[in-house]
Structures are given as C-alpha cells and as structure tokens.
C-alpha cells in the first residue's frame with residue numbers, strides 16, 4: 251500500500267482533483283488522505299460538498315482580502331505538521347495557485363515525491379496570469395511527475411529541460427465535467443427552478459472574472475463593456491456569478507447595475523455547469539472555464555491579453571479579447587449577430603481532454619511506484 255496525500259486550496263483545484271481523489275480513494279493499493287489549506291473557504295466548500303469529499307486535514311487559512319505573501323507564509327508553515335502526520339509516499343498538487351506552489355515546495359523540503367497535475371502551461375509572460383505563470387514554472391522545477399493536459403504543454407516542459415516522468419494525459423477538468431453532467435442530467439427540475447429569475451427566452455451570456463492582473467482599471471473596463479452589451483442588445487441577459495474576492499465584488503456591484511445583468515453568488519459546481527450548458531456564449535478570464543466550455547459547444551471570449559491555454563485559441567473554441575471595452579463589445583456583437591462565426595466557434599473540437607485523464611494517471615503511477623515490488 252502506498253500513502254497518497256492530496257493538497258489543495260481553491261475551487262478549481264477541488265474540481266479538477268475530485269475525480270483523482272475518488273479513483274485513488276477507491277483503489278486497494280492506496281491509502282488516501284486529503285489536506286485543504288482552505289485558501290478559499292466558501293467556494294472550496296461548494297466543490298467539496300458536491301463531490302462528497304471530507305478533508306482529513308483542514309488548515310482553514312483564508313482571511314479576507316489576503317495578500318500573496320500572507321497566504322504563502324501561512325500555508326507553508328501549516329503544512330509541516332500535516333506531512334509529518336500523514337507520512338505520504340507521494341503528494342498530489344494541481345494547477346498554479348499559491349497552495350500548489352507551497353504544497354510542492356513543502357513536499358520537496360520534506361523529501362517527498364510530488365505529482366503535478368496540469369503541468370506545463372505557459373503564457374511566457376511572468377506577470378500574466380499573475381502570479382500563476384511563475385507559480386507553475388516553479389512547481390515544474392519541484393515536481394517529480396508532470397501530467398500535462400496537452401501535447402503543447404508537454405513540449406514546453408521538454409524545452410525547459412524537464413524530460414523525466416512527463417506524460418500527456420489530457421485535463422482532469424473534463425473527467426470532472428462528465429461526472430457532473432451525468433449527475434445533473436437526472437434532475438433537470440431542480441436546476442430550472444433554482445434559476446427562475448433568469449429569462450431563458452433571451453440569449454444568456456455567462457460571465458466570470460477574477461484575475462489579479464485585471465484588478466483596477468482593466469476590470470472597470472470589462473464592466474463598461476458588459477454594461478454596453480446589455481444596453482445595446484435587448485435580446486440578451488448577462489448572468490455573472492461574482493467571485494468573492496472583494497477587489498471584484500465591490501466594483502462589480504457598483505458598476506454593473508442594469509435590469510438585464512444578473513449578479514449572483516458563486517454557484518455550486520453542478521449549477522454552474524447547468525447554466526453554462528443553457529448559455530449562448532461565455533465571457534471569462536477563468537482557466538477552467540476556457541477548458542470546459544468547448545465540451546458544451548459554447549464559444550468563449552477570453553477577457554485577458556494573454557492566455558496559457560493556447561490550444562483553445564488555435565482550435566477556434568476561444569478567442570482572446572483582452573480588457574479593452576471596444577474590442578470586448580465588438581467581438582461579442584459579432585457572435586450575437588453573425589451565425590456563421592458563432593457556428594464555427596461552437597462546433598470546434600475541445601482540445602483539452604476526453605474524460606480519461608484520471609485513468610491514465612492511475613495507470614502510469616501504478617506502473618511507476620510499484621515497479622520492483
């Protein structure tokens with residue numbers, strides 16, 4: 251038996267690790283423990299609840315409007331007793347958040363092997379996404395197993411000289427999405443009742459936005475664009491589950507006052523994917539949503555100047571529109587009015603995976619860590 255510790259802290263990590271936690275947890279060869287830093291609180295708990303994951307260790311670290319340095323320092327110190335107690339043979343981390351960097355660093359300091367899920371994404375701009383680009387780079391230096399979501403990500407690692415234990419397996423976000431969809435399909439009424447205040451006779455534009463590099467003027471510009479989209483298109487309704495970061499909450503509530511812009515609380519994962527499935531179009535700066543939306547045939551306009559998810563842009567499922575209000579407005583207008591352009595984006599194939607990533611990772615690790623036993 252091998253002892254496995256999953257370390258994560260935010261909503262997207264919980265969603266993308268859930269299929270792995272379930273699969274490794276059910277396997278007779280592993281003893282699985284889960285540690286959440288709770289860098290996020292409510293938004294993490296929403297994902298844990300849906301996937302029925304009960305952490306063995308909950309560091310409960312989130313503080314309102316925490317700085318990068320504060321959450322980094324608190325997480326690093328708090329992980330030491332957890333690792334001492336869990337005595338893992340292998341630690342799993344996923345993605346590019348502060349928790350992931352700290353989890354990988356703590357594992358390295360304690361001489362424990364690290365498996366990095368969703369390795370190798372690069373925007374090649376160290377300030378965008380900030381601090382995620384640098385986090386992900388540093389994690390790659392620390393990790394022992396690198397599971398990339400695409401061939402391009404694998405090649406990025408090879409170019410950096412990371413050549414051992416690098417495997418392209420697709421993104422576990424698609425495994426999670428398939429799991430989520432199979433559950434919600436059984437219960438359509440619950441969801442339509444929950445969203446009774448949304449006018450589904452209109453074209454729904456689903457919006458999310460939370461990146462640190464957009465705080466301040468870029469986010470205000472995004473809000474200007476959203477307001478103009480609502481004002482000039484009577485046949486659309488914008489639905490925006492607002493991230494709980496106060497830098498986003500305060501501005502969104504102040505600037506986005508319009509009868510056809512619905513600001514709502516962050517949604518439980520199944521409600522979010524149900525709503526995405528009913529949407530016409532997605533405007534987002536989220537990494538995970540760029541990867542999920544193409545599986546549901548929804549075009550994505552990416553509210554960022556650069557993205558480390560380049561395959562979606564190349565495949566035509568997503569388009570970078572930045573934060574300039576004119577460009578956001580005109581690209582949205584095109585997708586609202588030009589049926590051919592809409593069809594082209596919505597029919598492109600999802601390059602991020604096919605729902606088999608978890609099984610691939612399990613197979614690779616079984617071969618590797620039990621070799622010679």
Ligand code: UD1
Nearest residue numbers: 260289290291292293294313314315316347348494495496
């Ligand atoms: C973090 C990650 C980002 C990831 C995002 C997913 C870092 C540096 N950033 O950004 O990579 O894309 O999560 O959403 O790791 N808050 C709450 N309740 C919650 C969650 C957040 O109130 O459940 C508020 C708190 O005031 C908290 C603030 O949001 O201090 C910021 O949270 P934090 O995790 O530091 O950054 P995010 O912007 O959420």
Ligand code: UDP
Nearest residue numbers: 262265491516517518519522536537538539
């Ligand atoms: N999501 C959710 N509820 C919401 C908004 C998003 O469950 O209200 C899910 C979404 O389906 C995706 C993930 O959260 O799987 C993306 O998280 P986020 O945008 O916070 O982070 P990122 O992917 O940018 O790191």
